Structure formats: structure tokens, C-alpha cells
Amino acid sequence: MSKADPHISETSFHVRYAETDAMGFVHHAVYLVWFEEGRSAFIREQGWSYAEIERSGYFLVASDLRARYLKAARYDQLVTVRVWLAQVKSRQLAFACEVLDSESRDCLFSANLKLHCLNRAGKIARIPSDWQAWLRE
Amino acid sequence: MSKADPHISETSFHVRYAETDAMGFVHHAVYLVWFEEGRSAFIREQGWSYAEIERSGYFLVASDLRARYLKAARYDQLVTVRVWLAQVKSRQLAFACEVLDSESRDCLFSANLKLHCLNRAGKIARIPSDWQAWLRE
Amino acid sequence: MSKADPHISETSFHVRYAETDAMGFVHHAVYLVWFEEGRSAFIREQGWSYAEIERSGYFLVASDLRARYLKAARYDQLVTVRVWLAQVKSRQLAFACEVLDSESRDCLFSANLKLHCLNRAGKIARIPSDWQAWLRE
Amino acid sequence: MSKADPHISETSFHVRYAETDAMGFVHHAVYLVWFEEGRSAFIREQGWSYAEIERSGYFLVASDLRARYLKAARYDQLVTVRVWLAQVKSRQLAFACEVLDSESRDCLFSANLKLHCLNRAGKIARIPSDWQAWLRE
Numbered sequence: 236m237s238k239a240d241p242h243i244s245e246t247s248f249h250v251r252y253a254e255t256d257a258m259g260f261v262h263h264a265v266y267l268v269w270f271e272e273g274r275s276a277f278i279r280e281q282g283w284s285y286a287e288i289e290r291s292g293y294f295l296v297a298s299d300l301r302a303r304y305l306k307a308a309r310y311d312q313l314v315t316v317r318v319w320l321a322q323v324k325s326r327q328l329a330f331a332c333e334v335l336d337s338e339s340r341d342c343l344f345s346a347n348l349k350l351h352c353l354n355r356a357g358k359i360a361r362i363p364s365d366w367q368a369w370l371r372e
Numbered sequence: 373m374s375k376a377d378p379h380i381s382e383t384s385f386h387v388r389y390a391e392t393d394a395m396g397f398v399h400h401a402v403y404l405v406w407f408e409e410g411r412s413a414f415i416r417e418q419g420w421s422y423a424e425i426e427r428s429g430y431f432l433v434a435s436d437l438r439a440r441y442l443k444a445a446r447y448d449q450l451v452t453v454r455v456w457l458a459q460v461k462s463r464q465l466a467f468a469c470e471v472l473d474s475e476s477r478d479c480l481f482s483a484n485l486k487l488h489c490l491n492r493a494g495k496i497a498r499i500p501s502d503w504q505a506w507l508r509e
Numbered sequence: 510m511s512k513a514d515p516h517i518s519e520t521s522f523h524v525r526y527a528e529t530d531a532m533g534f535v536h537h538a539v540y541l542v543w544f545e546e547g548r549s550a551f552i553r554e555q556g557w558s559y560a561e562i563e564r565s566g567y568f569l570v571a572s573d574l575r576a577r578y579l580k581a582a583r584y585d586q587l588v589t590v591r592v593w594l595a596q597v598k599s600r601q602l603a604f605a606c607e608v609l610d611s612e613s614r615d616c617l618f619s620a621n622l623k624l625h626c627l628n629r630a631g632k633i634a635r636i637p638s639d640w641q642a643w644l645r646e
Numbered sequence: 647m648s649k650a651d652p653h654i655s656e657t658s659f660h661v662r663y664a665e666t667d668a669m670g671f672v673h674h675a676v677y678l679v680w681f682e683e684g685r686s687a688f689i690r691e692q693g694w695s696y697a698e699i700e701r702s703g704y705f706l707v708a709s710d711l712r713a714r715y716l717k718a719a720r721y722d723q724l725v726t727v728r729v730w731l732a733q734v735k736s737r738q739l740a741f742a743c744e745v746l747d748s749e750s751r752d753c754l755f756s757a758n759l760k761l762h763c764l765n766r767a768g769k770i771a772r773i774p775s776d777w778q779a780w781l782r783e
Contacts (some may be wrong), residue, residue, distance in 0.1 A: 248385065249409075249412065249416075251405060251408065251412070252408050252412065252530055252531065252536075253404075253405040253530060253536050255530050255531035256526060256527060256529050256530060256531070257526065257529035257530070257533045257534075257584050257700075258700075258705055258707070259531045260531075262526075263678060263711075264675045264676070264679050264682075265675070267390075267674060267675035267678065268390040268675050271388065271389050271390060271675075272388050272389075275386065275389060275448060276386075279386075284448060285389070286446070286448045289668075289669075294669055296669070296718070297674040297715045298714070299713070299714055300674075300711065300712070300713040300715075301711070301712055302710070302711040302713075303709070303711075304708045304709050304710070304711075307707070307768075309423070310422075310423055310531050311421060357718075389667060389673075390673050390675060393664060393666050393667060393668070394563075394666035394670045394720075395563075395568055396668045397668075399664050400541060400571040401538045401539070401542050402538070404537060404541065405538050426531075433578070433581070434578045435577070436577055436578070437574065437575070437576040437577075438574070438575055439576075440572070440573055440574075441572050441573070441574075444570070444631075446668075447668050494581075522659065523683070523687075523690075525679060525682065525686070526683075526696070527678075527679040527682060527683075541664075542662060545663050546660075546662045546664075549660065549663065550660075553660075559722065560722045584696075584697050585686060585690070585695060
């Protein structure tokens with residue numbers, strides 16, 4: 236991955252009713268679910284599959300999160316989740332995310348999440364080299 | 373709505389990681405969220421919006437559910453939610469739903485949900501006539 | 510289990526904000542999560558643990574659900590989940606559930622859920638005999 | 647609130663099955679729901695109710711989150727959510743949270759969340775003075 240031109244994944248969907256709360260807006264925990272779906276899409280678009288990564292015995296586990304809530308999303312609104320790789324280390328990745336209103340492109344939410352690579356024993360492990368190579372491309 | 377040829381809405385998406393549970397499959401409550409998203413899509417496809425229905429002071433509230441779980445869905449699987457109107461009464465609707473594996477078209481889940489129409493006071497109300505006409509078309 | 514005197518588990522908790530939706534009430538999928546927590550409590554109270562059942566290689570998987578929504582629950586309301594065994598067969602169980610307002614004892618929700626016993630291969634299996642004996646006590 | 651001796655709310659409950667994901671641990675978004683339930687408990691313990699705050703026309707809305715995931719929680723584990731006020735400003739509050747294993751008191755998760763006070767029009771507003779006084783006590 237060249238820093239000058241990182242791949243940015245964009246996934247769009249309508250806000251589900253179940254994702255709202257009594258305030259009438261999307262519950263703040265839901266954005267983490269969307270961010271995760273954005274990471275899944277990012278990996279899928281690169282021809283990989285996070286499900287396969289897990290089957291090979293490695294897990295990406297959230298370790299550190301920063302998130303900013305800028306504007307509330309509402310039921311049925313079309314939103315776009317943008318996700319890109321912010322950092323690749325031997326044992327850790329960071330993904331960045333923005334959630335936009337799909338029409339106005341207003342930013343509703345932004346976040347940065349660090350993930351550790353764990354092996355099946357639950358220990359922090361090196362990210363497998365083929366996967367690292369792919370991530371750095 | 374002619375029973376011979378009801379409109380069937382089809383919405384497809386990937387299973388989100390957050391929708392799985394420790395068994396490795398989609399949690400059984402999540403299918404209700406998908407069914408609901410299918411109803412939203414159904415209404416959207418007809419040029420209506422459930423958000424507008426609520427703004428006009430009417431609410432559709434779940435009253436009776438039958439659901440059958442046939443095959444488990446997994447993370448990242450592409451699923452298709454099919455939703456159609458099963459019944460229209462003056463104060464009550466029923467929607468039916470099937471969740472399919474998008475590729476094999478195997479049925480994973482089927483359900484039937486009755487919903488009451490409530491007004492802002494929380495009382496059971498007649499479904500507004502323009503909306504009834506639209507539903508019966 | 511003697512039908513004359515089944516064990517009924519009662520678990521009480523406050524409705525969480527995240528469990529509400531834009532209608533201002535608890536989302537209808539959440540009751541399934543509460544019912545499940547009631548089953549966990551039921552098993553815990555009998556000195557068993559569903560986590561151990563899974564570690565021993567057996568899984569209880571939802572197969573058939575009937576649910577009735579009677580009265581809406583709200584944020585912060587204290588609710589009581591009552592769960593009991595409705596049926597024990599060699600390969601299948603059924604649990605029943607009522608959710609009450611803890612104070613008035615009004616019934617908000619009632620449901621019946623059939624669960625299959627699966628083994629690690631995902632095939633329907635006999636419920637292990639020690640566990641069956643315990644269930645029938 | 648004297649910084650030397652802030653009130654710390656402690657709420658304990660079992661991890662629900664629905665809160666786990668395919669990795670076998672609690673999904674990372676769920677901790678935000680627990681943190682929120684801890685804030686509800688905090689307010690409840692002080693003789694206030696967040697539901698009443700909303701009825702009086704004020705809303706506390708998440709604006710900035712920092713979270714660290716230290717150890718994974720599992721189904722049926724007894725966890726304790728500790729919540730305290732970290733900051734009171736005229737238009738903004740910050741709550742801090744730790745989730746512990748109830749037995750070992752190991753810390754699984756820690757977070758700090760800033761919340762804005764909004765009025766019914768959705769504008770940032772001063773926290774009502776009686777509530778501010780109570781918060782600063």
C-alpha cells in the first residue's frame with residue numbers, strides 16, 4: 236500500500252430501524268458494527284476474506300478505539316462507510332473509518348481502531364507474512 | 373394487492389460479524405432485524421417510506437410472530453431477504469419473510485409477523501385509507 | 510420434571526437504553542435476547558452451565574418460535590423474565606417465557622421456543638442422558 | 647462532586663449469549679452498551695432518572711470516545727461495570743468506565759466518553775442548573 240494512494244473501501248446501506256434508539260437516532264454502539272462491516276468489505280474487495288483468515292488460525296482483535304460522533308444518523312437514511320488501512324505493523328493493524336451521509340457527503344462519525352493479531356492460543360502473534368505483504372502492497 | 377401476484381421485495385447483504393454468536397452462526401434474534409429491514413425495503417420499493425408513516429402519526433407494532441429456523445447462516449455469507457404482504461386488515465397487517473442463501477437459494481429462515489397499527493396515543497387505530505388503498509393495490 | 514410443579518426461573522433487570530428503538534419502546538428482537546438470558550439463568554439455577562454443555566460438544570439451536578407481544582416495555586423499566594421447560598424430548602427441548610413488568614406483574618411478552626440438540630458436526634443428536642435425566646427431574 | 651471522593655457506581659451481571667460473536671468472546675461494540683447501562687445505574691443510584699431528564703427536554707449525546715480493550719469477556723462470565731463522572735462542564739459531561747471480571751477484579755475494558763447536552767431542537771444546550779448542582783455535589 237502506498238501511503239500516497241491507499242485503497243478506500245466504500246459501502247452504502249440504509250439505516251435499519253433496530254439500529255435506532257429512543258432518542259430517534261442511531262445508537263452510538265452501532266457505528267462500531269458499521270465500521271466492522273466496512274473492514275469486512277475492505278478485505279473482501281482486496282480478494283481476501285476475513286472468514287478465511289480466521290480459519291487459518293489468526294484473529295484480529297480490537298485493542299484501542301478513538302471515535303468522534305459528529306452528526307446523528309436516522310432510520311432509513313442512506314449512509315456510506317469509508318474504511319482504509321491507517322497502519323500496518325508486524326503484530327498490529329489500524330483501520331480508519333468515516334461514516335458519511337451518502338447524499339450530502341457530510342461526515343457523521345469518524346474513528347480509528349487498532350487491532351492485535353492473535354493466534355488460536357489467544358496470544359499476540361505476528362501477522363502471517365503473505366497477509367502482511369498483501370496489506371503493504 | 374392481487375393474491376395471484378403479490379410484490380415480493382428482495383434485499384441482499386453480507387452477514388455482519390457482529391451478527392454471529394459464540395456458536396459461530398448468526399444469532400437467532402438477528403433474523404428479526406433482517407425481516408424488519410426487508411419490510412423497510414418493501415415499503416421503499418413501493419415509493420413509500422416507513423419513516424413518513426411514523427411522521428404522520430401512525431406506528432406498526434409487532435403483535436404476533438411465528439418463525440422457523442431451518443439452516444444456520446454464517447459470517448460473510450451473502451443472504452437474501454424476501455418479504456411480502458401476507459394479509460391486510462383495517463387495523464392489522466401481516467408480512468411474511470424468507471431468508472435465503474443468495475447463491476444456492478436454500479431457505480434458512482421463514483417467518484410470519486402480524487403488526488397492529490397504533491396512533492400517537494398508543495391505541496390501536498385504523499390504517500389510514502390512502503395507505504390501505506396502496507397496500508391492497 | 511413433574512408438570513404439576515415445574516421450576517420457573519425469574520430474572521429481573523432494567524431495560525437498557527440500547528434496547529429501545531425510535532418508537533420509544535423496546536425493539537421486538539430484544540425480547541428474544543431476554544428469553545435467552547432467562548434460559549441461561551434457568552440452567553444456572555439448576556447448578557448447570559450452558560457454557561459447559563457447549564464445551565462437552567452439544568449445542569441447543571433455535572428451531573421454532575412462537576411469540577406474542579402484549580405491551581411495550583420502555584427504557585429503565587424493571588422487567589422480570591420468567592422461563593420454564595415446556596417439553597423434553599430425546600432430541601429437542603421447548604422453553605416457555607413470559608416477560609412481566611416487575612411491579613405490576615403485567616405480562617408484556619410471551620413465547621415458546623423449540624430447540625434442537627446438535628453435536629459438533631452440526632447434526633441433530635440425542636440430548637446426553639445425564640442432562641436428560643436432570644431435565645426430567 | 648469532590649474529586650477526592652467521587653461516587654463510583656458498580657453494576658454486575660452475567661454476559662449474555664447474544665453478546666458474544668463467532669470468535670467466542672464478547673463483541674467489542676457490546677462494551678459501549680454496558681458502559682451506557684453503567685451510566686443509567688449511576689444516575690439511578692443518585693435518585694435521578696435519565697428517562698426523566700429526557701422527558702424534561704434534554705438529551706445526553708455521545709460526542710467523543712476513547713476505549714481500550716484489555717482482556718476478552720466470555721459468555722456467562724460475571725462482569726462488573728464501574729462508572730464515575732470524570733468531568734462536568736456547563737454543556738458537556740464525561741463519564742469514565744471500567745469493566746472488571748467480578749471475581750478476579752481484572753480489568754477487561756476501560757473507556758472515557760464525552761457527552762453533549764442537547765435540547766429538543768437538537769442544539770447544544772446548558773445542562774439545567776439543578777442537574778448541574780446535583781452532578782457537582
